[in-house]
């Protein structure tokens with residue numbers, strides 16, 4: 003356990019000391035920057051710009067006129083963390099941790115003991131949460147958009163592994179999906195390519211082009227079947243390996 007802890011700390015230090023291109027602090031307006039002074043003395047080490055950068059990249063917030071607005075995904079994550087990690091979600095936790103780190107730096111406290119104190123209960127809470135926490139209803143993570151599918155249904159914003167995209171609200175019946183519209187400032191190739199992609203996507207609308215939509219659905223189903231097969235093969239291979 004201590005070996006693991008040492009390794010985790012070593013990695014954290016390596017990550018923390020790696021140079022990263024951070025957005026300018028005053029580029030990040032809104033909650034991150036403004037709320038920080040209220041967290042207490044411990045927040046002095048908190049980098050609002052870095053936090054802003056991270057929560058935006060993870061799609062927990064949208065930037066609206068240089069202010070942060072939580073996305074449904076952000077709210078769901080925050081609710082889950084508040085419910086299961088209330089001690090860490092408390093602003094006082096950061097302040098307390100900072101002062102403990104200060105006392106470690108000053109040689110007043112043993113860092114192994116200090117981390118053990120934190121890591122034991124934290125590790126336990128992670129295990130319990132994985133076991134007990136209810137899965138978030140994916141429908142709740144959907145965001146409205148101003149765009150419409152060719153058949154008249156609303157297109158909604160979904161979050162995927164590669165970022166946000168628009169999808170028909172009539173999914174899975176209608177499988178229209180496309181990346182979000184480029185910003186109004188976008189010109190030339192970016193805009194043209196998106197318009198071509200939009201046209202291609204709409205050719206699969208279940209309302210206007212039912213045949214193309216059925217073909218697209220069959221293709222998606224076949225792909226899923228293939229993935230399932232290869233997953234089965236992999237797990238079978240794993241099992242036979244572990245037997246030997």
Ligand SMILES: [Zn+2]
Pocket residue numbers: 151152153155170171172176177178207208209
């Ligand atoms: Zn549609």
